[in-house]
Amino acid sequence: MAAPSADSRPALQRKALMAADRGRSQRLEAAAGNGSSQSRWQGIPACLWQAQEPREEKTSLSILSAFATDETDRGVDQQDGKHHTGSSECEESDASREELLKTRLPTRSDMICGYACLRGTAAMRNTKRGSWYIEALTQVFSERACDMHVADMLVKVNALIKEREGYAPGTEFHRCKEMSEYCSTLCRHLYLFPGHPPT
Numbered sequence: 001m002a003a004p005s006a007d008s009r010p011a012l013q014r015k016a017l018m019a020a021d022r023g024r025s026q027r028l029e030a031a032a033g034n035g036s037s038q039s040r041w042q043g044i045p046a047c048l049w050q051a052q053e054p055r056e057e058k059t060s061l062s063i064l065s066a067f068a069t070d071e072t073d074r075g076v077d078q079q080d081g082k083h084h085t086g087s088s089e090c091e092e093s094d095a096s097r098e099e100l101l102k103t104r105l106p107t108r109s110d111m112i113c114g115y116a117c118l119r120g121t122a123a124m125r126n127t128k129r130g131s132w133y134i135e136a137l138t139q140v141f142s143e144r145a146c147d148m149h150v151a152d153m154l155v156k157v158n159a160l161i162k163e164r165e166g167y168a169p170g171t172e173f174h175r176c177k178e179m180s181e182y183c184s185t186l187c188r189h190l191y192l193f194p195g196h197p198p199t
Helices: 044-050 132-144 150-163
Strands: 014-022 028-032 037-041 059-064 112-115 181-184
Touching: 112 150, 132 150, 150 181
Parallel strands: 014 059
Antiparallel strands: 014 028, 028 037, 112 181
């Protein structure tokens, strides 16, 4: 299938692209925007948000290569799957087999976590229908779980949450907003209906 022409693609405006790493000064160094201006910030949150404000209706892409600790991930032994090298009790063992290294995996690989709101903000709920996030999650998953993988469904959940706004005149919740997010270490598409769509 031919790629859509430039005229038919949605007009997405990019706000910021940052490639960052920890320099010798132990401060986060980053290039923001088109890379023509160099800036330094003390931490990742400042690096992210100073480059992106004011928001307006623009899409942001942030790429960071930094570490928050000197502690390494020791990983875990793979317990199952096609690459598992463990032997069953009925198999004969010998020195060469015992010397084989077990397959190691990162401690938190192949996980996906969804959050109703960003850190430091409150998750909202409707007094009649309940949590905004659960309502959006239920709607999207019930409609698209048959043909869409989980990460893409969570993007759609984010879009629904982004459009919601509190209505409670005279209270602190009037016109309040919420933004959901997810983090993923998945290494392949995760479908709730394996085999659909056919591969």
